[in-house]
Amino acid sequence: MMKDPRQWQIRLSGSGGQGLILAGIILAEAGNLENKYVVQTQSYGPEARGGAIRAEVIISDMPIDYLEVETADIFLALTTEAYAKYCYNVASGGLVIIDENVKTKLQRTRVNRFPIIATARDSLGREIVANIVALGVLVSLSEILHYDTVLAALKKRVPPHTMELNARAFEKGWDLGKERLAVKEVEKI
Amino acid sequence: MTSERRLMQGNEACAEGALKAGLQFFAGYPITPSTEIAEILSRRLPEQGGKFIQMEDEIASMAAVIGASLTGAKSLTATSGPGFSLKQENLGFAIMTEVPCVIVNVQRLGPSTGGPTLTAQGDVLQARWGTHGEHTIIALCPASVEETYYLTIMAFNYAERFRTPVILLMDETIGHLRESVQLDKYDKMKIFSRPRPWETPDKYLPYAAEDDAPPPMAVFGEGYRYHVTGLVHDESGFPCTGNHAAIDRLLRRLNNKIMAHQDEITLYKDTMTEDAEHLLIAFGASARSAASAVKIARREGIRAGLLQVQTLWPFPEKLIRQKTLGKRSVLVPEMNLGQYAREIKKVVSDKTMVVTLSQIDGRLFHPNKIVAYFRGEERHAEIL
Numbered sequence: 001m002m003k004d005p006r007q008w009q010i011r012l013s014g015s016g017g018q019g020l021i022l023a024g025i026i027l028a029e030a031g032n033l034e035n036k037y038v039v040q041t042q043s044y045g046p047e048a049r050g051g052a053i054r055a056e057v058i059i060s061d062m063p064i065d066y067l068e069v070e071t072a073d074i075f076l077a078l079t080t081e082a083y084a085k086y087c088y089n090v091a092s093g094g095l096v097i098i099d100e101n102v103k104t105k106l107q108r109t110r111v112n113r114f115p116i117i118a119t120a121r122d123s124l125g126r127e128i129v130a131n132i133v134a135l136g137v138l139v140s141l142s143e144i145l146h147y148d149t150v151l152a153a154l155k156k157r158v159p160p161h162t163m164e165l166n167a168r169a170f171e172k173g174w175d176l177g178k179e180r181l182a183v184k185e186v187e188k189i
Numbered sequence: 190m191t192s193e194r195r196l197m198q199g200n201e202a203c204a205e206g207a208l209k210a211g212l213q214f215f216a217g218y219p220i221t222p223s224t225e226i227a228e229i230l231s232r233r234l235p236e237q238g239g240k241f242i243q244m245e246d247e248i249a250s251m252a253a254v255i256g257a258s259l260t261g262a263k264s265l266t267a268t269s270g271p272g273f274s275l276k277q278e279n280l281g282f283a284i285m286t287e288v289p290c291v292i293v294n295v296q297r298l299g300p301s302t303g304g305p306t307l308t309a310q311g312d313v314l315q316a317r318w319g320t321h322g323e324h325t326i327i328a329l330c331p332a333s334v335e336e337t338y339y340l341t342i343m344a345f346n347y348a349e350r351f352r353t354p355v356i357l358l359m360d361e362t363i364g365h366l367r368e369s370v371q372l373d374k375y376d377k378m379k380i381f382s383r384p385r386p387w388e389t390p391d392k393y394l395p396y397a398a399e400d401d402a403p404p405p406m407a408v409f410g411e412g413y414r415y416h417v418t419g420l421v422h423d424e425s426g427f428p429c430t431g432n433h434a435a436i437d438r439l440l441r442r443l444n445n446k447i448m449a450h451q452d453e454i455t456l457y458k459d460t461m462t463e464d465a466e467h468l469l470i471a472f473g474a475s476a477r478s479a480a481s482a483v484k485i486a487r488r489e490g491i492r493a494g495l496l497q498v499q500t501l502w503p504f505p506e507k508l509i510r511q512k513t514l515g516k517r518s519v520l521v522p523e524m525n526l527g528q529y530a531r532e533i534k535k536v537v538s539d540k541t542m543v544v545t546l547s548q549i550d551g552r553l554f555h556p557n558k559i560v561a562y563f564r565g566e567e568r569h570a571e572i573l
Contacts, residue, residue, distance in 0.1 A: 025196070025367060032196040032369045040196075040367040041553075044306055066481035066556050067366060067474065 006061040008144050009069040012134075013054040013086040014078035016044060019131035022157065024055030026135060029153035030145045031059035039064050052082040059144065074142055076134055077102055078116060094189045095142055097134070110187040112141065114176050120169060129169035132158075136173020141186050147174065197370045199363040200225035202334045203267070203293060204233060205372070206341030211380055213239045213262035216253035218246050218272060221305040222361040223295035226267040247272035251279035251292070258288045259417065261408035263345060263382075267293035270312055271302055273319070280354055281320035282419045284443065287396070287403055289348040289383055291341070293357045295364040296473075298551045307551030308361035310473055310524040316356045317502050325444045327454060328356040328502040331363055332476040335370040339378075340456070340499060346381040347454060351446050352403035358501060360524065362474035362553050390414065397424040400438070401445035447503060455508050456499035461487070465494025466517045467563070470509070470533060472498045475522045475554035482522075482559035491563050501529065506536050518542040520562065522554050527571065534573040543573045 010027060012020045021042050028040035037060045044053040056069040071091040077083035080103045090096060096111040098104070100118065104111060114137050120130035132154070139150050151167060158166045180186065197205070204226050207215075215234055217227045227243070234241045240257070244250040250266045258264040268276060273294040283290055296312045298304035312319075316328040327347050331337040337359065344355040386393050386405040395415035398404035407413030416426040421436045423429040429436060447454070461483060462468060471479035476497040486493035496512050498505060513519050513533075519541055521530035527545030534543040546562060547569045548554045561567040 028367055029196045032194055035194065036369075038196065038367075038369055041362065042365060064368070065484065066478050067362060068553055 007064075008057075008059045008073050008142075009071060009091075010057045010059070010074040010076075010138075011054055011069050011072040011086060012056070012076045013052060013082035014076075014131075015082065016051045016053045018078055019128065020053060020076075020078070021055045023131040023135050024057045026150065026153045026157050027057045027059070027145070029156055030150045031057070033149045033152055034145060036060060037062060037064050039067050041067050052079065052085045054082070054086045074138060074144075076138055078130060078134060090189050092189060095186065096189060097138055097141065099130075099134075110189050112180070112187050114180070116173070116176075119172050119176065123172060124165065124169055126165060129165060132166050132169035133173035133176070136170040136175070137177045138173075140174040140177030141181065194369045194371050196367055197334050198225060198367045199331070199334045199337045199359065199365065200295065201229055202338040202370065203341045203357065203359070203364075204229040206338040207265050207291070207345065208233060208237060209338070209375070209378075209380075210342045210345035211263045211382065212265055212345070214254065214257035214264040215239070215266065216242045216244050216250040216257070216264070217266045217268065218244055218250050220247075220269045220272050222297055222364045223267045223269045223293060223359075225364070226293060226295075230265075247275040248279065251276040251283075254290045254292075255279060255283050255286070255288045258283075258290050259409050261410075263349065264290045265293070266290070267295070269295050269297045269305075270299040273312060273315065277319040281322060281324065283354040284320065284324050284326070285419050286417050287352040287406070287443070288354070289352050289406075290354050291344045291348050291357060292354055293341075293359060295359040295361060297361050298549075304551045306361065308474060308524060308553055309549065309551065310360050310475065311528075311549075312358065313501060313523070313525060313528040316358050323440060323444075325447045326356060326502050327351070327353065327447060327500070328358050329456065329499055330358045330472045330501050331499065332473055332497055333363070334366055334368045335372070336499065337363060338370065338372055339375055342375065342378055342380070343456065346379070349381045349383045350403075351450070352383060352406060353443075353447065356502075358473070360473045366474075386413070394424045395426040396422060396439070398442065398446075400442055401449040402442075403446050451503055451505075452507070454500055454503065455505040457505065457508060458497040458499065459512065460495045460497075462494035462496055462512055464492055466492040467494070467520060468513055468516045468518070469493060469495045469520050469522065469559065470498060470529075471495065471522050472501060472529065473524075475524055478554040478556045479522050479559060482556040485556060485560050486563055489560075489563070493563075498529075504532055509533055509536050513537045513541055516541050518544055520544045520546055520559065522546040522548075522559055524548055524554055527573070530573060545571050545573060547571075
């Protein structure tokens, strides 16, 4: 399928309960705030917790017909199972972001490993915000959306009493991305 | 509603559309992938003075919806395949007794419990013929979140105008899809409410009407008393099983009150159909895939076009005949094995080939299947 340069296709994956659908919703919300066309879809099993899930977001300057991601410009995985199941059709030049604990079969070098879950657990004290740390990494590395709009989207979509923690998580993730960019090029497929 | 563009889920748009249409009562039993509709309305409906009740099952939910509507409340229930099956008997009761209501079926993969989170369009004919006996039904099918909002309002309008149950046939993809919507353009939509009787209660004949119209509907609790029965009945509302002329009049009127207005009930969108050699006819989420395929085909020099049918039932025969006239082929991509394609085949000229393209693996219909068909490479294509 011909690729529209003004369209970002993003696939987020992890384990059910890690909040990746919420992360997808926040990305879509931020895209909407920047007046883009957005669609967000998801795939999950009947289980409420555990099991690999994926959330997909398309952010585009033009109306979107087909609703799912065909070739991912950005792929994120927080678990090995999700990586194995959902890391397909990544665009050439695409960005792959994975948690440092994700085991990839081949020793792939062109993936960007980050201590996403560890940051949430150790520096923020709550593993539950790993999704938002990941979001910070993703947005700062890809520069698809502005920091402020993602923060505004976050505010619209997380419970008010968790906003402060989530904002810190987003900032931590953002910084992880920026630090990496400062020392080396981001790896592309 | 302001003019701001909002990110909204399909199921949320359904709930909001129902509120916009004047929803006053919801009864349901939660089931994936329709649950958000109940969840949202359990909060939003009481805020607006309406009543929300979670019933013990889908059968009771449908019964409660009929009861509430008889007291004058605009009523809704939402479910998915397994629940839709259970509602069929009372759905027939609502058709026979002319009780306006809206039934949402967010389709998931069946049969049986099938795949709760898997998308499908397997209930197209169930929506048409799920309940027994000769009857006519209205079923609308949205292909976007914004259309879900619009068609939910239209579903209530048709239900109220024609005093009949209306089915909003969604699919898992559209129910769970989130996308940007701009809803202020619907602010000025006309909202219909059922006609009320002008006679005093002692003169009221509950089922007296013109041959192609619904009768005015009294509100229980306002002094009007009448008999409501699923048995065939005459103008008084009482059974008339021995009066064949009255039976004939009733059953023909139930059909005519809808079919006399078919042109205005037929909702659709078309894209590049005029010069198309190959016409895609699609509905729901697969219409989005078809729209994508049309663009790819055009880039490859294939003259394809798309007719997106929003009103699935009553079957838009005139529209289909008109739009398919002179086409080389009609392709119908569906997430079933050709339920609607076979209806289309019945009315299309023999000179036009009708092809069913199917995907029933629980995933969204992929545009590449349509493109592959044009290249002669699609496995799941069947010429009817």
